[in-house]
Amino acid sequence: MKIMNISVISSAFLLASLAGFAQAEETVLIGLAGPLTGPSARIGKDLENGAQLAIDDVNKSHPVIGGKAVTFKLQSEDDQSDPRVAVAVAQRLVDSGVAGVVGHWNTGTSIPAARIYHDAGIAQVAPVATGHAYTQQGFDTSFRVMGHDDDGGNFAGQYAVNTLKARRIAVIDDRTAFGQGLADEFIKSLDAQGVKIIDRQYVDDKTVDFSAVLTAIRSKNPDLIFFGGVDSQAAPLARRIKQLGINATLMGAGGFVSQTFLTLAQKEGEGVVALEPGLPIDQMPGGKSFEQAYQSRYHTHIELHAPFAYDATRVLIAAMQKANSTDASVYLPVLRNINYAGVTGNIAFDGQGNLKNPSFTVYKVVQGKWQPQTVLGGTSK
Template sequence: MQFTALIKHAALTGLVLSSLAAAVAQADQQVLIGLAGPLTGPSARIGKDLENGAQLAIDAANARHPTIGGEAVTYKLVSEDDQSDPRAAVTVAQRLVDAGVVGVVGHWNTGTSIPAARVYHDAGVAQVAPVATGHAYTQQGFDTSFRIMGHDDDGGQVAGKYALQTLKAKRIAVIDDRTAFGQGLADQFVKSIEAGGAAVVSREYIDDKTVDFSAVLTNVRSKNPDLIFFGGVDAQAAPLARRIKQLGIKATLMGAGGFVSQTFLTLAQKEGEGVTALEPGLAVEQMPGGKAFEQAYVDRYKTHIELHAPFAYDGVGVLIAALEKAGSTDPQKYLPVLRNIDYQGVTGPIAFDAEGNLKNPTFTVYQVKADKWVPVSVAGGKP
């Protein structure tokens, strides 16, 4: 009996050790992908939207039992909150690198993406920005930096042409929030409209914490503009739209890259009617995989897309495609593959130029009609 008991004990011990070994092996095969964005604070709804989109891509990849270099792997998303703050972004970037991520989808805006980019570059980790539109992000010359929507140099040009050719604006006021995104976008818009022969009758500045727009709008009203362009995001654009109406300013409000959200509609209420905005990319219903993605998003999260979830989904997707095509998580092997990739995403075809910018970006012009953002024009993209 003692011998039998020993045999059973040994068998049980062997089973436990085998299970532990299998668990260790499974842990060794886990591939970590980072997500960096504002998960708390005023822009948390956008950060969570990005995280949701990225997680859907992770789940879709794992569902097909992926391999890298012939070995089975499981992808895992590691999320970090940068609070939309440039200093926090550097700390977050280092935490993700220390955690062992092979690549990062993030950050949300240009102001956080620029300082974080150096951390990722020094570590040899790919950074795929799903949203950051300031051209300066990819002008730093890092071979680890990529973006999957059009940048503001192009966006400002498209917005300027639309303001002149379609909206027939002649007297234009420009307000920006002095962030890398807002001011950069406004500067490009000004270049475009001045090249087209229109006048900037007023150039005003706020900061990204401003809640009272009375002073700048009083100055703007005295110049009698027919269009006001705002370089900033939806949380400020909405109260700005309300204040324009309250002050009786008869001008169209126009913005780009950050207006087109449900939050703007909720905050602006009826005062948002007629607001025009340019957004990089296609409307979800016009994206090649948009309708299926939106349905999957609603089924999983029981809410609608806030703004940029499809781009986070594609950020994870294109990164995973490069890892699997390279057959390695070694940056020296997968970064050249990512640089030269030709990937069909939910948002459209994804390929990068020498700087890491999206080739042939598309831009969509929206207007608020009957309390909805309605796409009215598309520019750019492949023929």
């Protein structure tokens, strides 16, 4: 009679068990789309860092979905803040088999990319993309985790008139989906209050010399200039306003409140006012702990929107976990009806995919730092 060694049998069973466990593991790709090169690269990297922190935190909990051990992996793509590139990026992410996408940063890139994700049937959770038009396309795959510019422009207009007491208001916008849309909503808010703008000027998102538009505005003696655009242009705009001796407050919304603005504007940025979607980080439910984790991991400050990228990633994965599936056809209905306690606040979506009850914060540059002035909207709205 032949006797098999017990240790050999045990080893065989162990190897078989490990092989079975390995087969049960699954890697799930989450796409990240944003500007990783160009003038807004620091924003794109900030978004990527926030999303990666979310992925790492989820993986630490050893998630199991559909009976399989799951490891989430971030696949980042650079849309260069260019709508045409964004469409190619969206298709590349879809072709790679991502289960869902966090992105894009710009409204102008999110709008065309949204159709690609919708046609593929996967969720797109925008951490920013504040232009309302993004979710007005009617795609049931589009979501955002911060307020949109219809609300932001309205709040900005009310603050300009009621708090800043501005009456002679000029508007400049960069003709992008974000900048022009924001400026339009700001003007609507002024109109509703019986205030008519004294001038409206246009630039594009590559303009670096604002002399011509500001010279035209200066002749009309403004007390406030509202700019629909981002921080990389707002900084030289602020500098030129000071150089031309225009005694007017510069105001913007959604994209001004970054360290880059302060670095580029230096002393010329003093007194600039901006309205930003969301709460100040120290007022976010998980803001302080997130900031500590971010600085510990990346050894730098949060540039702007990393907490929102973190929440966009976490709420997407939370829907998969609750649905017990990474199949978008299964988790999408759960995502539409989710109620998630995030770092930035509670996340729930309306019928269009917009964040319910969004908050906005008014900031002002005081002694070279952005200082919160007041919080508008939120649950009291």
